[in-house]
Amino acid sequence: MIRRINHTARKRIERKSLGIQVLRVMPLSVSISFDLTEYRFPRDAVVIIEAYGQSRNVRVTLGAVGDGLITLSTDLPQLSNTDGFHFRVKVIPAPPSEPRLLGLAEGIAPYTDGEAPARSLLAVRVVELGEVVWRVIYERPGPVLEVNRSLIAGTAYLRQAHFVALAQIEVLRQILFEALWRGGEEEGADSESWQTRWIRLGERLAGRPCDSDGDITDEHRDWIRDACEAFAQQRGALTALNLAETES
């Protein structure tokens, strides 16, 4: 299992401290509400927000940390939409000090106006995959389920009994394994990392906690197996598959 240790003393800014809402009127603007009080950054440290994605990186300096409460709106005239964009928040010392990171948050998916602040665990993307029907890839914000663009049923296939029974459970198994293998718990860990959220899901399914420290053992494999079995049970995977076969 890969363990990453933060030797740089930068603080991981947790998602719960960062309110970022994109307002979908032209020009695009973003409403920001940060609460950085718990991190005790120097008052004159500078807060920077970057919108990145689609080969673009828009950087806006929000000003000094001050008392840690930052509320403002800023326009993003360089962007015509924020589809696929994520945000990065950095806190660095005030110039002329060298721009060493004091705090960092990455891969933040913004809320859009009218959207409830909930996040999907698994993003789905339609791509060209040759003869492969689906695969899971891992990006910084989390895992992405890629589905072949040429699939006649398209993403609707993901809800069909065949996929639920034969693939969804394998998707869960792969991601839980990857989450444990990558660890992803840095010193000063972000409780909102994708690994943490998936392990929490696994714990709910398996009905017991999982110790994600150390190497992957048989105990971890058993935990993944139990989570997958509980998931299959919840979905009634075999029953639904048999029913679909009978109907066809």
Added chain:
Amino acid sequence: MTEVVRRFTSAGIARFRQFLEKARTDPGAAIAQAWLHDKANAEAIPGLVLFSPISGTRRLDAAKFVDDVLSRSGVRASLETDCEFWAWLVAANFDHLCPKDVKTLCYRVGTDCSYWIPELKNYRRRHRHRLSGPYFAYRAHLDDLPSAMGVLGTRMNEYNDLNERVLSTEEFQTSRAINYVVTTLYYSKQSNAIKRGVSGTGEGCSRRLIDVLAQFALTYDLGALTGPQLLAMLPVEFDWFRLEREVVCRQTRKR
């Protein structure tokens, strides 16, 4: 000669894929102009014409060509995300963008279709497309193009390891400082080409640079650093490429 710019229909994309598959092994495979303009395969983008085919040899020329097309379109934002448009534009300029193997006489298409039909939502692959890749790099560095020649100065029908390393990391792709460093280290202004010996994992080579920069990104806000500042932070192993003496360097390193 003017030509109406089009975007592939789903039938056109399927046909283009068939062509790419065939072109890998068949020296006789060619794109017939007729099917590029057939309504079943491609639909016209109203009011948008090409005044001349793509010209030049470098990725920068490809980027400028696309920028010119999009600036005249009036719908830049929607075309930038239109995979079928990008695929048609590549197909219409295929001979210019895809070299042929001197031995087999087949197009060097490769097995990854994203060089020809972009995967714009996949950040690990979208930069590979022969036209959208250079275009987005060009747009990101429009006000300082000389610093981006490390990724834009190479030949448009090639895609080298340096392109892949820099462009596949979003933070690096758009960073002024990193592109300045890449260009300063690896781009020869005398020969207008990437210096010899850049690719690889050895001391001072491109993969090593990306490793070092990734390490820096954990500690520093790279966006707040200027190119010269970042260059000065690099370890001495990169001094080999800092000056235009790559041939001497390679000979020295071999000893």
